[in-house]
Amino acid sequence: MNKILLIILAILLPPVAVFVKKGVGQDLIINIILCVLFFVPGVIHSLWVITR
Template identity: 65%
Template sequence: MDNKIVLILLAIFLPPVAVALKSGAGKSLVINIILCFLFYIPAVIHALLVVL
């Protein structure tokens, strides 16, 4: 439970870190990094989808 709360907070403030902790270095992390460079809000949404 506490781990999920930490991941949600990381997904809001540092989306690539949350995705890396949840799914490791893979396709989701690359997608999230690209989204983070282009637009911040879609990166947050993607990170929340991966975490939840």
């Protein structure tokens, strides 16, 4: 998938972007927990997963 689309998806729906990039796993669980606690850390984590 195009990286620009993944970055836009990471800003709007962080867990979906992590799922598309990595699938079901540790990164997805961490991102869901971060999004539930507070949205901004979830966005930062998803951007980090996508760009690394």
